[in-house]
Amino acid sequence: MSGNRTGDAVLTGDAVPTGDAVPAGSAVLIRDVRVYGEGEPTDVLVTGGIVAAIGPDAAAGAGEDAEILDGAGQVLLPGFVDLHTHLREPGREDTETIDSGSAAAALGGYTAVFAMANTSPVADSAVVTDHVWRRGQEVGLVDVHPVGAVTVGLAGEQLAEMATMASGVGRVRMFSDDGHCVHDPLIMRRALEYSSALDVLVAQHAEEPRLTVGSVAHEGPTAARLGLTGWPRAAEESIVARDALLARDAGARVHICHASTAGTVELLKWARSQGISITAEVTPHHLLLDDSRLETYDAVNRVNPPLREASDVEALRRGLAEGVIDCVATDHAPHAEQDKCCEFAAARPGMLGLETALSIVVSTMLRPGLLDWRGVAKVMSERPAEIVGLDDQGRPIEVGEPANLVLVDPDTEWTVHGPELASVANNTPYESMTLPAKVTATVLRGRITARDGKVRPKGDR
Ligand code: DOR
Ligand code: ZN
Numbered sequence: 213m214s215g216n217r218t219g220d221a222v223l224t225g226d227a228v229p230t231g232d233a234v235p236a237g238s239a240v241l242i243r244d245v246r247v248y249g250e251g252e253p254t255d256v257l258v259t260g261g262i263v264a265a266i267g268p269d270a271a272a273g274a275g276e277d278a279e280i281l282d283g284a285g286q287v288l289l290p291g292f293v294d295l296h297t298h299l300r301e302p303g304r305e306d307t308e309t310i311d312s313g314s315a316a317a318a319l320g321g322y323t324a325v326f327a328m329a330n331t332s333p334v335a336d337s338a339v340v341t342d343h344v345w346r347r348g349q350e351v352g353l354v355d356v357h358p359v360g361a362v363t364v365g366l367a368g369e370q371l372a373e374m375a376t377m378a379s380g381v382g383r384v385r386m387f388s389d390d391g392h393c394v395h396d397p398l399i400m401r402r403a404l405e406y407s408s409a410l411d412v413l414v415a416q417h418a419e420e421p422r423l424t425v426g427s428v429a430h431e432g433p434t435a436a437r438l439g440l441t442g443w444p445r446a447a448e449e450s451i452v453a454r455d456a457l458l459a460r461d462a463g464a465r466v467h468i469c470h471a472s473t474a475g476t477v478e479l480l481k482w483a484r485s486q487g488i489s490i491t492a493e494v495t496p497h498h499l500l501l502d503d504s505r506l507e508t509y510d511a512v513n514r515v516n517p518p519l520r521e522a523s524d525v526e527a528l529r530r531g532l533a534e535g536v537i538d539c540v541a542t543d544h545a546p547h548a549e550q551d552k553c554c555e556f557a558a559a560r561p562g563m564l565g566l567e568t569a570l571s572i573v574v575s576t577m578l579r580p581g582l583l584d585w586r587g588v589a590k591v592m593s594e595r596p597a598e599i600v601g602l603d604d605q606g607r608p609i610e611v612g613e614p615a616n617l618v619l620v621d622p623d624t625e626w627t628v629h630g631p632e633l634a635s636v637a638n639n640t641p642y643e644s645m646t647l648p649a650k651v652t653a654t655v656l657r658g659r660i661t662a663r664d665g666k667v668r669p670k671g672d673r
Contacts, residue, residue, distance in 0.1 A: 238275070239275055241257050243282055256288060257273050259274075262614055263613050264611065279660060290608070292321045293325075294322050295493055297326060297566065298327070301347070304332065307637040308637060312636045326357045334361050374406050387403065401458050413600055419517065423447035430445075432520075438509070440557065455490075474528075477527045491539075511553070512643070545563060545639075564637065604616070618651055619651070659673070
C-alpha cells in the first residue's frame, strides 16, 4: 500500500481530492431519473434545499443557473446515513481526517455519518464532540455527527458525561465505546437508564472480552488450521443476549453494532418477539466476505468482529432482507500501512468501507433479489436515520422534503484501487475487485457534494 494523500494532508492541509467538475448553482435539476428505481424516468427539481417538484413539469421551475444532473439510466435514492464510521480525527490524522473521511462519505453517497468515539483524545467530553461536529460543518460535504463515549477514556469503568455531550453544539445522539465492549453489566445498565432519560441511543460493540483474549480470527476450522487464535461466536452472542435483557429492564433501547453471527440474528428475533427495543446493523464486509479469506494471512482481512463462516454470511443477508437486522453500517476503519502490512496477529483490526458500501449491498442484496431499490433505501438511509432520530435524513423523496439525495448508476462496474479512494489510508479488502453500481452524485441540503467521482471544490461549498 502506498500512502496516497498523507503527504498533501501534512504539507498543505488539503487532504480532499477536489476538481472543477462541480459547478455552483442555487438549484439542481435531475433529469430523466427513476426515483427508487421505479416507474418511468422523470425530472426532480431541488431548490432552497428541498425537493421542489417531481414530474414532467419540474424543469419549468428551474432557473437558468440550475445545475443539471443527467439521471438517464440512473436511480435516485435518499442520501445514505452511516451509523458507524471511524474518522480518526483527533489523533490519527495520518490515517484519516474529518476532511478526507467526509470526501469518502460524499463519494460513497452519504449525507450523514456518525463518527465513533475511539479517537485520541477519546470523544468522552463535549470539547471533543463539539469539535467533531463543527469541523464536519466547516468541511461541508456531509453531516458528521459525533458519537460520544459511554465511559471515560473507553475504559469501561466510569460513565462519561453523557448529558453534557447530548446538550452541546454537537448534540450527541449516540453513545458507544466501539472498539471496546461496555462489558461491566452494571455500567451498561446505568448507561441504558441514562440514555432513556436523555432520549439518546447506546450502541454496543458486543464482545465479551474474557472470551476474546488474544483472538484474531473467527473460532472455527479455518483459524485452527492456520494457527490463529479463535474468537467464538458466543463472545458476541452472550453480550447481545445480556444487553437485550438489560434494555428490557431499563425500558431503554439498545443498538447492536456490526452483527456478525447467525446466532445474533436468532437472538434479535427472540428479543423483538419479547417486545424488547433492540436494533442492529451489519457491515458490508460481513455481508460479502467469510473466513476463507484468511488463507493468505493478508492482514487487510483482520477485522473485529472477525469475518465468520459462509453460513453466518447467509444468515446475515437473510436477517437484513427480513428486517431482523435494521440497517447497513460501514465500520469504516482506516489504518496506517505499518499497522496492516504486517503479521496477521500484530495487525490492527478494521477495513475501509465508505466508498464501497453501496456496491457491496448491490452485489450481496440487490442482485440476488433479497432487496429491491426501496429496500436498499430502507437499510442505508431510512432505518439508520430513524434509529438515531435524525428528522432531516432518510426522508422519502417527495415534494417538500429535505433534498438529501444520491444518484446511482446501477449498471456500471468499477474496479477498486485503494490509492484511488479518498481516504488517507488504503486498507480496502476489495483491492482489484470489480464491483457493480456506482454513486454518480450526492446532494446535501440541495447542494451537490460529489459528482462523477469528485467532491465539490473547497472554495465552492
Ligand atoms: O475492526 C474494527 N476496527 N472493529 C472495531 O470495533 C473498531 C475498529 C477500529 O477502530 O479500527
Ligand atoms: Zn466495533
